[in-house]
Amino acid sequence: MLLAGASTGLLALTGCGTVRLGGPAPYTPPPPGIDDLYRKDLLASLEACLAGARVVAEATDPGTDTATAEVLSELVGVLPAQRDALRTGAELEDAASAEAAGSPTATVSPSASPAADAAALVAALSDLRVLCTSAARQVSGSLARPVAAVGAHVHWAALRLAAASGSGELAALPAAEEIVPTRTVPETDPPSIGAESDYHLTIEAAQDQEWYAGYVHEVLAARTADEERTAHEQASTLHRDRAAALAAAAQEDGAPVVERKAVYALPVEPLDEDTAAKLPAQVSTALLDAHLALTGAAPFARRPLGIAAALAEAGVLAPLTSAMDPLPSLDISQRGADG
Numbered sequence: 001m002l003l004a005g006a007s008t009g010l011l012a013l014t015g016c017g018t019v020r021l022g023g024p025a026p027y028t029p030p031p032p033g034i035d036d037l038y039r040k041d042l043l044a045s046l047e048a049c050l051a052g053a054r055v056v057a058e059a060t061d062p063g064t065d066t067a068t069a070e071v072l073s074e075l076v077g078v079l080p081a082q083r084d085a086l087r088t089g090a091e092l093e094d095a096a097s098a099e100a101a102g103s104p105t106a107t108v109s110p111s112a113s114p115a116a117d118a119a120a121l122v123a124a125l126s127d128l129r130v131l132c133t134s135a136a137r138q139v140s141g142s143l144a145r146p147v148a149a150v151g152a153h154v155h156w157a158a159l160r161l162a163a164a165s166g167s168g169e170l171a172a173l174p175a176a177e178e179i180v181p182t183r184t185v186p187e188t189d190p191p192s193i194g195a196e197s198d199y200h201l202t203i204e205a206a207q208d209q210e211w212y213a214g215y216v217h218e219v220l221a222a223r224t225a226d227e228e229r230t231a232h233e234q235a236s237t238l239h240r241d242r243a244a245a246l247a248a249a250a251q252e253d254g255a256p257v258v259e260r261k262a263v264y265a266l267p268v269e270p271l272d273e274d275t276a277a278k279l280p281a282q283v284s285t286a287l288l289d290a291h292l293a294l295t296g297a298a299p300f301a302r303r304p305l306g307i308a309a310a311l312a313e314a315g316v317l318a319p320l321t322s323a324m325d326p327l328p329s330l331d332i333s334q335r336g337a338d339g
Helices: 002-016 034-059 066-086 088-101 116-138 141-165 196-223 228-255 271-296 300-317
Strands: none
Touching: 034 066, 034 116, 034 141, 066 141, 116 141, 116 300, 141 271, 141 300, 196 228, 196 271, 196 300, 228 300, 271 300
């Protein structure tokens, strides 16, 4: 009787269709979160830019267009590193296996044909920078910094390519207040931000760098004349306005507020001509790093301050420097995507 009852119960269970004996229940993966949604589009855009850079590089004669060829060579070398920085550990393993087998494949296939000339490539890079800006505003803190770093480098490279080739136009940089959320974050995926202590440290450092930059340009303005003097005066005002905006945000958020000093130490005193000529690039590089760090640590509502400033400083560096790290402010081994 017990065996019969047990058999009847087993038949009833197996007949309901919802219980499987001898194995785990079927797994339904969670829906993609905001990081995955943006990362897919970023990887596709990076692949498209890389394909375009290779096409344009092959069509460019380095003997007659050295400047353009140099920018394209830098892009072809850097874009794969940026792509890999946004890949997951599994995607990196798949790519390494494919390369070892002699058939490298892209993580995401470009949805459009690669750029055929410099102007089209500048446009593709500009679109990538816009996407990076939007993504950095919404993704998790660990991904925001490398994404913003990619956007800064891409903006720098696009400006250099446009100047070298004499063709192509970039979308205007957004003001901080224009960098707003553009996508709906899934309710099942509340993205994360950095620790409050990291935010306090980075906004303090950004204030200090901005006040210092304002002082440096004031000193340089006193050493120059005419248009160059005016440019330094405007830069000094810009940096002090940024420092004041950061200080106001810090005060509201309970973070350290950095007061402006009357005098800051310069690399050498008295300032010689060679050091003075190098200072603008050094100051902008330090500001770029500081604002990218702030972007990765700040609360979502404060991120636009860092994103906008980082992009602006990358633009300042375009005519001043011939090289930039693939991910400014980050070691290339530090990846934003989860492994």
